[in-house]
Amino acid sequence: MxxxxxxxxxxxxxxxxxxxxxxxxxxxxxxxxxxxxxxxxxxxxxxxxxxxxxxxxxxxxxxxxxxxxxxxxxxxxxxxxxxxxxxxxxxxxxxxxxxxxxxxxxxxxxxxxxxxxxxxxxxNELGPDLASADFTFDFMVAALKKLKTRALKVALLDQKYFAGSGNYIANEICAHARIRPTRLCGKVKAAEYPLIFEAIQLVIKGAISSGGTTFQGGYRDTSGEKGLGVNNLVVFYQKTCRLCGVTPVKKIIQAQRGSYYCPQCQK
Ligand SMILES: [Zn+2]
Structure with a gap:
């Protein structure tokens, strides 16, 4: 997608x-x-x-x-x-x-x-675009506080707060922030907010600069080409975590979608 x-x-x-x-x-x-x-x-x-x-x-x-x-x-x-x-x-x-x-x-x-x-x-039904200046650190913190009973990865899929995200982006943000996808937003510590914000910038900008990411034939650009972003992934569809390079990635299902995380790197 x-x-x-x-x-x-x-x-x-x-x-x-x-x-x-x-x-x-x-x-x-x-x-x-x-x-x-x-x-x-x-x-x-x-x-x-x-x-x-x-x-x-x-x-x-x-x-x-x-x-x-x-x-x-x-x-x-x-x-x-x-x-x-x-x-x-x-x-x-x-x-x-x-x-x-x-x-x-x-x-x-x-x-x-x-x-x-x-x-x-x-x-206006959509929240601020994740790649835009409208998506600020303060907005993100307020959103996570509002969604405190939701698992972080599920919250990250909500287009009213994180417009443009999707399954691979949400998984990769959790990985780079070193937080398990199942952790409730209300259990995210204040010291971890900057890690999530930086992870969002890293994942979005990295994927844009590689021309997009393709899984299961779901995406082609205007010339029918698939992007190179798949090379950036650290947990999504990976067997071994590419943050630590050794731990097998775990797959679970959240809200009917696959979640991937490293039990070693993500707490
Ligand atoms: Zn790892």
Missing amino acids: PELPEVETIRTQLESILPFAIEKFTASQGLKKNILHTKLNLTGRTLTAAHRKGKMLDFILDDKSHLLSHLGMTGTWLITKTKPEGKHAHLILEGSGFFLTYDDPRRFGHLYQLDELSAQKKL
Whole structure:
């Protein structure tokens, strides 16, 4: 599933081709049935900017409307010179010289075209973006105090507080902070808050600079490439902890998702 670093990689690549004037577009039945939540008014419009909050891509159009795109499990935007033929190409935007396509085999993505006010409302459902200056140390501490009865890793998945996180990011943050994923937020010591905050910066920036991380074929960038971020992982999907280099990683299930930790390094 694409998390913040993967969506940011896609966003940067999309931004490099903007502005993109849409001459015509085609939407599949699958898009209308599973992915699209509003009407689309794209013919003759121009995509002028590509922003992001958490895992939500936010395209701005020249009529000030927003095209919000959540990639779900397997969604991506592809940039190609020829028209894509695959059955997973659910929305094809045709411009001069190339095509911009929303491709999503499992169709868990979401797409909305909204006016400025409604788009802001939708984006405000998300907390501060983990990679932005809005996500401050004080905000993080307040969030952990508010979520004190929740396990740290489960809390880290909450998009209302940690927008852009996902399963691998939450696991890796716990590992770098040397805290077990099962520890309740209320049991995190004040001296450990800076460790969590630094771990968030390390994991997010490391993964963005490697172009995203791929598991089980869930993520591709705009050219269909998988990122190199998998090389940075210290516990997620690892047999041996890469912090200490010796201890076997333990896997447990929390909130229906796999949690990985090192019983030696994480307390
Ligand atoms: Zn270890």
